[in-house]
Amino acid sequence: MKLVFLGTSAAQPTARRALSCTCLERNGEIFVFDAGEAAQVSYMKAGLGWNKKMRIFITHMHGDHCVGLFGLLQTMSMRKRTEPLEIFGPAGIDEFVAANTRMLNFGLSFPVMISVVSEGRIYEDGEVVIDACRANHKVTAFSYRIIEKDRPGRFDVKKAGALDIPKVLWSRLQNGEEVVVNGKKTSPGEVLGERRPGKKIGISGDTAPTESLKEFFAGCDILVFDATFLDSEESKAQETLHSTARQAAMLAKKAGVKSLVLTHFSSRYKDESGHLREAREVFDSVTAARDLLEMEIR
Amino acid sequence: MKLVFLGTSAAQPTARRALSCTCLERNGEIFVFDAGEAAQVSYMKAGLGWNKKMRIFITHMHGDHCVGLFGLLQTMSMRKRTEPLEIFGPAGIDEFVAANTRMLNFGLSFPVMISVVSEGRIYEDGEVVIDACRANHKVTAFSYRIIEKDRPGRFDVKKAGALDIPKVLWSRLQNGEEVVVNGKKTSPGEVLGERRPGKKIGISGDTAPTESLKEFFAGCDILVFDATFLDSEESKAQETLHSTARQAAMLAKKAGVKSLVLTHFSSRYKDESGHLREAREVFDSVTAARDLLEMEIR
Numbered sequence: 092m093k094l095v096f097l098g099t100s101a102a103q104p105t106a107r108r109a110l111s112c113t114c115l116e117r118n119g120e121i122f123v124f125d126a127g128e129a130a131q132v133s134y135m136k137a138g139l140g141w142n143k144k145m146r147i148f149i150t151h152m153h154g155d156h157c158v159g160l161f162g163l164l165q166t167m168s169m170r171k172r173t174e175p176l177e178i179f180g181p182a183g184i185d186e187f188v189a190a191n192t193r194m195l196n197f198g199l200s201f202p203v204m205i206s207v208v209s210e211g212r213i214y215e216d217g218e219v220v221i222d223a224c225r226a227n228h229k230v231t232a233f234s235y236r237i238i239e240k241d242r243p244g245r246f247d248v249k250k251a252g253a254l255d256i257p258k259v260l261w262s263r264l265q266n267g268e269e270v271v272v273n274g275k276k277t278s279p280g281e282v283l284g285e286r287r288p289g290k291k292i293g294i295s296g297d298t299a300p301t302e303s304l305k306e307f308f309a310g311c312d313i314l315v316f317d318a319t320f321l322d323s324e325e326s327k328a329q330e331t332l333h334s335t336a337r338q339a340a341m342l343a344k345k346a347g348v349k350s351l352v353l354t355h356f357s358s359r360y361k362d363e364s365g366h367l368r369e370a371r372e373v374f375d376s377v378t379a380a381r382d383l384l385e386m387e388i389r
Numbered sequence: 390m391k392l393v394f395l396g397t398s399a400a401q402p403t404a405r406r407a408l409s410c411t412c413l414e415r416n417g418e419i420f421v422f423d424a425g426e427a428a429q430v431s432y433m434k435a436g437l438g439w440n441k442k443m444r445i446f447i448t449h450m451h452g453d454h455c456v457g458l459f460g461l462l463q464t465m466s467m468r469k470r471t472e473p474l475e476i477f478g479p480a481g482i483d484e485f486v487a488a489n490t491r492m493l494n495f496g497l498s499f500p501v502m503i504s505v506v507s508e509g510r511i512y513e514d515g516e517v518v519i520d521a522c523r524a525n526h527k528v529t530a531f532s533y534r535i536i537e538k539d540r541p542g543r544f545d546v547k548k549a550g551a552l553d554i555p556k557v558l559w560s561r562l563q564n565g566e567e568v569v570v571n572g573k574k575t576s577p578g579e580v581l582g583e584r585r586p587g588k589k590i591g592i593s594g595d596t597a598p599t600e601s602l603k604e605f606f607a608g609c610d611i612l613v614f615d616a617t618f619l620d621s622e623e624s625k626a627q628e629t630l631h632s633t634a635r636q637a638a639m640l641a642k643k644a645g646v647k648s649l650v651l652t653h654f655s656s657r658y659k660d661e662s663g664h665l666r667e668a669r670e671v672f673d674s675v676t677a678a679r680d681l682l683e684m685e686i687r
Contacts, residue, residue: 103464104430110460129427130404154459154493161452162408162426166401187492194485195452196528231493371482 092117092290092388094313094352096380097133098125101297101319101333101355102155108382109133111355113294117317118218119223120144122237124294124315125232130159131166137383141170146214148221149180150296151232152187161191168200175202178222179214182207205268208233212345219289224307226298228332234296234304235312239289240272243267245277251282251284297355299332301344311348315380318353321365336366340374354380365375390537390588390686391417392611394652395431396423399595399617399631400453401656405679408430408453409653411592413535413536416516418442420535422592422613429464435681439468439646444512446519447478448594449530450485466498473500477512477521479529480505502669506531517587522605524596526630532594532602539585541565541577586662588686591646595653597623597630600638605619609646611686613678616651619663634664638672652678 108129121143149157170281185205214221226232260270264279293308295316308314319333328335343351363379370377398406408425419441447455483503512519558568562577590664591606593614606612617631626633641649661677668675
């Protein structure tokens with residue numbers, strides 16, 4: 092599983108940073124969080140593949156977070172994508188996609204489903220769940236978290252052999268069932284290693300820090316958080332309902348996350364050194380995202 | 390006056406080429422032809438200025454030619470633009486701008502006027518006129534030409550002095566009127582140099598070559614023309630209603646233009662060397678546009 096940052100600038104792009112887009116690649120599937128203008132250009136550069144299973148999660152209906160949808164949809168159609176694609180977002184996402192698909196006169200080579208998000212569980216399959224939580228921004232906005240389901244421990248073939256358990260019964264032990272061989276019970280715990288816990292990744296989108304987000308992101312392995320401003324612009328952060336790097340770090344610390352990634356930097360800053368310095372004053376494990384940064388999650 | 394190419398790729402962007410956008414800068418005013426996705430990024434790199442007088446001309450309602458409008462409008466608003474801006478385009482441009490401004494929840498810091506284009510003269514001021522002509526593409530599409538009005542010849546101060554014409558009468562001669570001093574007539578031709586003809590610039594947008602475009606672009610000083618394909622993809626050009634580089638050159642030759650600039654290259658080609666070679670087989674003065682190319686027009 093890896094995070095790939097496709098756009099890390101706030102509001103206005105810079106020569107080095109495109110507008111918001113963060114991808115999580117997991118088992119050949121892409122979870123895209125926001126699609127700012129020109130997301131397709133970074134997506135192409137990252138070489139993530141045009142016909143992959145994909146779900147797109149829009150945090151809020153501001154242009155710098157969703158205008159890139161059309162370039163992605165159009166280019167995937169021109170490249171003859173066949174895989175269905177699902178787009179999640181706040182109310183308005185449905186009209187936005189439908190109206191522009193009509194007004195821009197383009198056909199789609201693949202099915203697109205739109206799901207309007209409200210708080211709570213918005214997606215679940217056999218391996219992950221995705222939840223939404225209201226963020227605090229100028230328009231309706233959601234933060235998302237993706238949680239891998241725990242996997243059972245590794246099956247110990249040697250132990251199973253020593254216990255004379257026939258192969259045909261192994262899958263039952265792997266699935267957590269007890270088996271009986273020649274009148275002797277074996278419990279799954281005797282042949283399985285420790286349960287492998289899933290990872291938990293948080294994506295804030297644009298938001299001021301809130302108590303409910305602290306709860307929502309509690310225990311995340313990686314939290315990607317709005318760090319638009321420095322301390323010196325804290326009043327600007329408050330006014331525009333964004334966060335400072337320090338506020339992101341304080342929330343990460345209180346939420347007990349393992350690692351924090353700052354993103355969504357205002358174009359007024361030449362680099363992110365100030366953000367890193369201020370965040371590290373309150374929390375140790377901080378990284379600054381940059382366009383095309385890839386981060387393996389193990 | 391100069392042309393600045395901000396995006397020269399067809400349909401899909403590449404790592405080197407952004408989507409369609411061509412600017413003409415003239416006396417501090419910017420005429421923008423199409424605004425493909427991420428036009429604002431190239432615009433920023435070109436340093437053309439966010440509060441300049443600006444008119445935007447959309448050739449047709451395909452995403453790769455107009456999705457960049459919103460980034461431009463939004464960034465100009467964030468930069469507190471005050472100058473009004475006028476957008477011209479085919480029917481649908483009005484709904485497209487109005488609906489997205491609403492759906493994307495952004496306010497504008499400056500007035501935006503929308504004009505739906507039909508064939509003929511669409512704009513005139515004291516210095517230029519702009520005309521539209523139907524192009525031949527999958528959806529309603531227009532080509533544009535911008536024509537500078539001729540300027541009178543330069544006033545020859547020495548000659549006027551030798552003829553004892555008082556300064557107060559100079560402007561009448563400059564405006565083409567005869568003056569009489571001490572009973573002696575002086576005609577404008579005696580003190581003015583040769584009339585300075587205005588330049589004529591053509592912008593095709595997406596189109597197959599047509600007879601009416603040949604007429605429309607007759608005598609252009611510079612013609613910027615669709616050269617999506619090479620000879621080897623001529624049937625593809627016909628099917629998608631684009632032009633090959635050779636077709637662009639043939640039209641330029643028949644229209645008697647002085648200089649041809651090829652643009653809108655399909656992303657399938659690694660570079661534009663093939664386009665230049667095939668176009669130069671039929672027409673001498675051919676350039677291939679590239680992103681951020683600036684071309685002075687004298």
